[in-house]
Amino acid sequence: MQFESHNVVFEGWYPFGHGDATLMAEPVFTRLAQKYGKTNAQVIMRWHIQEGNVVFPKTLNPAHMADNIDVFDFELTADEMAEINALPQRAYYNVPEEAPAFVLVQNDYSQQA
Numbered sequence: 001m002q003f004e005s006h007n008v009v010f011e012g013w014y015p016f017g018h019g020d021a022t023l024m025a026e027p028v029f030t031r032l033a034q035k036y037g038k039t040n041a042q043v044i045m046r047w048h049i050q051e052g053n054v055v056f057p058k059t060l061n062p063a064h065m066a067d068n069i070d071v072f073d074f075e076l077t078a079d080e081m082a083e084i085n086a087l088p089q090r091a092y093y094n095v096p097e098e099a100p101a102f103v104l105v106q107n108d109y110s111q112q113a
């Protein structure tokens with residue numbers, strides 16, 4: 001989907017599809033990661049930054065935390081940005097078979113007054 005970017009800010013609240021393995025392993029990310037000496041996740045982060053998106057990655061891994069901010073020393077070309085933008089617009093969404101307990105608790109509004 002293409003949007004006019006004037007006066008519009010997009011926010012990416014789960015840039016890695018909650019850790020979706022298919023998204024993370026998309027061949028285009030793997031190829032660009034090898035080209036720039038980065039990780040697939042860093043290519044995803046960099047794409048967001050160059051799009052002008054505000055992006056909120058989550059990680060519990062300190063090394064991933066450092067990686068996710070270390071995306072300001074390389075730049076994707078216009079062709080590479082276009083290639084990523086041309087990826088099929090399908091849902092990348094890692095849904096665990098069983099939701100973690102904290103999710104069930106947080107989404108349980110039955111006790112709410």
Ligand SMILES: NC(=O)c1ccc[n+]([C@@H]2O[C@H](COP(=O)([O-])OP(=O)(O)OC[C@H]3O[C@@H](n4cnc5c(N)ncnc54)[C@H](OP(=O)(O)O)[C@@H]3O)[C@@H](O)[C@H]2O)c1
Pocket residue numbers: 013014015016017018019020039041042056057058059060061063064065067068
């Ligand atoms: N999704 C929503 O609707 C929503 C709504 C409100 C707020 N938020 C907030 O937005 C943030 C988004 O987090 P999210 O979990 O929904 O989705 P996410 O950021 O798309 O995915 C998180 C997953 O990506 C993995 N990951 C992160 N950095 C990585 C890296 N550099 N390399 C490889 N794997 C990496 C994490 O694993 P590791 O921990 O192993 O790195 C984790 O499994 C959270 O802070 C969340 O609270 C989300």
